[in-house]
Amino acid sequence: MASLPAVDPSLSLYRLLDPAVLADPYLLYGRLREEAPVVWDPYLHCWVVTRYDDVLRVLKDFSADRTPSPEFMRALGLGEIEPLAAVMVKQMLFLDAPAHTHLRKLCSAAFTSRRVEVLEDEIAAIADELIDRVRPAGAMDVIRDFAEPLPAIVTAHLLGMPRADHQQLKAWSADFAQMLGNFQHNPGGVARVVKSLADMTAYFRSAIRQETRPLADGLVKALVEAEVDGARLSEDEVIANIIVTMVGGQETTTNLIGNGLLTLLRQPAKMAELKARPEVMGSAVEELLRYETPSQHTGRICHTDTVMGGHVIPKGAAVMAVMAAANRDPRRFADPDALDFDRADNRHLAFGWAAHFCFGAPLARMEGRIAFRALLDRLPGLALASEKLVWRDNLGLRGLTALPVSFA
Template sequence: MGAIAQSLSKPKAADFSLLQMLKPEILSNPYPFYLRLRENEPVHWDAFLHSWVITSYAESVTVLSKYKASRTPTPEQLEAMGLSVLGPYAEVMLKQMMFMDAPTHTRLRSLCSVAFTPRRVEALKEKIQEIADQLLDRLVDCGEMDLIADFAGPFPAIVTTALLGIPTGDHLQLKVLATNFAELMGNFDHDPDRLHSSIQSLKDLQQYFHSVIITQRIHPQEGLISTLMEAEIQGNRLSDEEIVANVILVLIGGLEETTNLIGNGILTLLRNPNSLAQLRDDPEIVQSAVEELLRFEAPTQHTGRIAPEDVELGGKQIRKGDALTVVLAAANRDPARFDNPEELELTRADNRHLSFGWASHYCFGSPLSRMSGQIAFNTLLKRLPGIALRTTKPIWRENIAMHGLTALQVSFDKPGYSKTEEV
């Protein structure tokens, strides 16, 4: 009997697999699970995903800095594996800087950096504030809203169209396509029907942006797409296919990261009322507050790399070609790197989190996401006094990598409301 009890209590390999994230209760709050992974083995072989899983900060930085980002199979390799349906997905990823290594990555990022500069983002600041206010103008008299559908979703979509230089009226169409395609990027398991729908959304995005390029060759527009078309370094230019692939990357990053940042951030603040009051009363701390919210609830939970050679990492022998999954959100709460990592500290001084990655593959669109988040949080807290949760169970999207909400019902005081009226 004792042997049976010991056998039943002994953790199984499946208990430490990232496939546990498919459970709704873990998906909604993965951090206790990440803590178990890190305390068990910070560098752990996940036999179910055939990947090393990294949950410690130091080892995550090593992998992000030194290991290969080019991990996408070619369409021919996918066909040989019986996965030809993923061919269009691979064709795009092979042209995106996120999945490249030097020297190809260096060339592409250099060309794109000419177009996507902090100065260009800063020039959008007034426009971003205007977009936030216009969205809230239609909501402040309601006293309640779905934060995701009514603000956190459309806000970055409209901002990103302004950055790209395309009609802002197209933001609804692009948001639907980008969100549908992103479901393919962030999950371990794929429903066949949803898989085909995601691939079709990708094809629709490609067709849309190829049409934009054709139009803007005749009628140039101020924006990132036109600048990418003109970008040139030592006679080197981007092909149309490279422009489309990386504009899709910017679009999905802008929408997914910022929507999740705002939704996760507001939920976190509402669950920590002292921090919410601190930011509302002192909006000047918004820059450090956004960094802490990015650390505390990472919009993107993990990313992947490939070992370039045989190497030891965290006491484990990694073989050349092994896959590695870096759990950014777990590294962000590593007590070996951050003091009181499970506590929300909006003025945390030492906050080099990994939510936007590290080194040469640091998120290309992070300046826009940061600025949008800063404007969003200050505007929401200023214009929605008394904001509060209307639900005890927020609805989380079924996406393992892209951690965010599908809905978040909140209430707030209408203009002219006074608490003395309730007495």
């Protein structure tokens, strides 16, 4: 067994706080994969895992039940974030079996493939509507004008909430995502996230109790009514899992569209190929998910002393599985830094794996296919209007603050 080596500070994921590293984290990920594929990061106080096989093992075998209880947070003197813990301990994302299995069965009964399939025409119509608004100008910010409103409107429709509420739902989602995606402490942001959580909870509780209008057909109503083996979700469980579904659905899809289009704009030959070969759009979306993974990393807890990469990860240790690094591992993907729409066996980890595989993945994939097709077909001469791009300071949910483009 190799002894724990001295840690090179330049290999810490904390370097993502540097805007230059955040703009291109793949150099850092590549060094980690080759020099320290399993490493204790003293700055984050967790183990970091970056090779595909190891990340896959962490996703499959390690514990997702990593959220401290509200009581524990209060005992630490962190009562201000107690409301966040109270919600997160009820979300599938942070649970193991049997609690996770129970919740996922109930949510899956509501989030059916049929419910997603019938949205296809609606999504295409929304995409066309958003493009119609900007075409006369010959320019737009893809994030503000398309990549954010498209999944926000779709999510409102999916939930059964009024379309007019989509901007508010998006704002709440973005606030909650800042807490989900970051590992740095941000005292100034806590109050805002807690306020957004309180407002979201009140909004969905009012909808469930039909305080202002009958509950429309949609995922909220389906979750309220879902029953498996005589069991139903409590009101708090419905709200907690609606929130995480809403956040995941909006943030992942916004970043898929923004990151993916930037990749195509920077590789004009690949964009031309995708225009000429519409039949490969499905595999192209998978490749864009692999190449610029919207959800870069996720946390787990080691359930028992585990040997990995020549080290013993002790029971109870926090582990950061970096899916974005695994998705460019040359041991798993040939020529991983190349964009290849014909890549065979593209089993990327952008949506996680095993029990916690994102059950909203079919919807995100559909939105991606429709979005890229609409943008490429309806905006001839699409080009990047500025190279001065800023990445969001969300270190786990990778996306741009803006993507200015011009078109004919």
